[in-house]
Amino acid sequence: MNFTFRRKRISGVLVVVPANERSFVTDMKNFNFPQSRSLKLKEVMGFDKRRVVGPGVCVSDLAVFGLEHLLERGWLKRDEIDALIVITQTPDYIIPGTSCIVHGRLGLKRDMLSLSISQACTGFLIGLIQAFALLEQESIKKVVLVNSDVLSRKVSPQDRNIYPLIGDACSITVLERDTEDSVIHANVRVDGSRASALIIPAGGMRQPHTPKTAKLENVGDGNLRAKDHLFMDGAAIFNFVQTEMPPLIESLFAHAGTSMDSVDYFLCHQPNRFMLEKLADKVKIPRAKMPNNMVGHFGNNSGATIPTVMSFNLGERLLREKLHVCLAGFGAGLTWAAMLLNLGKFNFNTIIEYK
């Protein structure tokens, strides 16, 4: 599905990462695999360091920490937040939505919109589309979009398929109307028939959490995982990305009536280096235009990966200049999306540590 928005912009990005850093070399001792094989995987996938929360830390803790940082510096004012969107698949509670928790802890005004949306790795794109749509309303002048997950709390340390790549983070993106005549194009797709490829089977209403769902099971290939843990069919997800993303990106450029040569960077969700190198080759763009270094610095931090790329790789540049970029996200659902827009000159674009 195509979307077009006019006169909207991102005015700032802040990313909160936990100070707690883990390393692949330390963690691989938990895996039932020869270390030589794990080290080969590290080299190909780009796994190295990642940031994870400590025990008990929730999405609202990271979000409130980041928003207070913005409020204290005057980069954001409480009363100018007309809509708060929190996108997570690891909410503080089943009820109420995490946006209400963040709203209450910050003491935001009552005359505003609070939305909690369940999306993961495509969540930044879905959130931007929602935010830009809200900015069509006269009463909404500024939207705060929070993308955050603490998925490290939901993966098995003995599951080599997913444990080495998961990181935690929270991105806070401020969106407002643009005084320039800017145009944003987006394309979004979904295939719910493949929902089981990336899923936490237990803990919801379908299969409530019990001592049995918490029990580690041998799931093959030397991995141990419980029903309460995140499951990813890595081969299916890899194939999904390589098959579905290129036509979606081509469709986006056709919709926008422009060519890929016009783009300075392709800022994609960051599952691993190998997948992104293959995607760049498939789309026929130089690998240097598609940064793939997040997983080795922070881990795959779900919906916050694209803002993390913006801040880590283009932090200073996006403060002083404008770049034409294509954003692309893909993941649980299965959902996938891409967006073509101008980024910069941001009011802020930085990464801070939660301690």
Place this chain on the structure above:
Amino acid sequence: MKSVIEILTEIRPEFDFTASSDFIADGMLDSFDMVTLVSALDKNWGVSIPGTDIVPENFQNVQTIEALLRKSGTKP
């Protein structure tokens, strides 16, 4: 330049790849090994095997791997 057998043996030195006609069915390569193998093949032959071709049937034996390399524009 290394042969396909040499690269396979570097990845899983515990197996004799000349003695199997189906590496996947015989449990000699898993999905992570396929990724490691593709990365090594890409470097060895200076190609980029398409991500859409990284499926088990292309890694069953030396013949299917060599066919994949030919499809990717090189002569193993």
